[in-house]
Amino acid sequence: MRLMLSTPEGRFRALALAEAVSWAGLLIGMFFKYVVGPEIGVKIFGPIHGVIFVGYVLTALMMAQRWNRATLIWALVASIPPFGTVFFERWAMRSGKLATG
Secondary structure (H helix, E strand, C coil), rough: CCCHCCHHHHHHHHHHHHHHHHHHEEEHHHHHHHCCCCCHHHHHHHHHHHHHHHHHHHHHHCHHHHHHHHHHHHHCCCCCCCCCHHHHHHHHHHCCCCCCC
């Protein structure tokens, strides 16, 4: 894990996955809030997702030095729908946008 977080690309990849996982937690919390009743899931995962989301956006902005404008815009747009960051991260890996070195 240390090696992964030692590069901007690795940090971006880790935050993309974490953002998707926190989205899942928030969606589960919202389900319980609106269907079952208790709000505890939203109270827990809401702030967690918010911090990870901000970290993802800031990391994407730092990657702008290596990406063209279109790639940056797609990275930012990918943060809006649930699990969009995972799809963007996989595309970016395949297309060489997250190649280290």
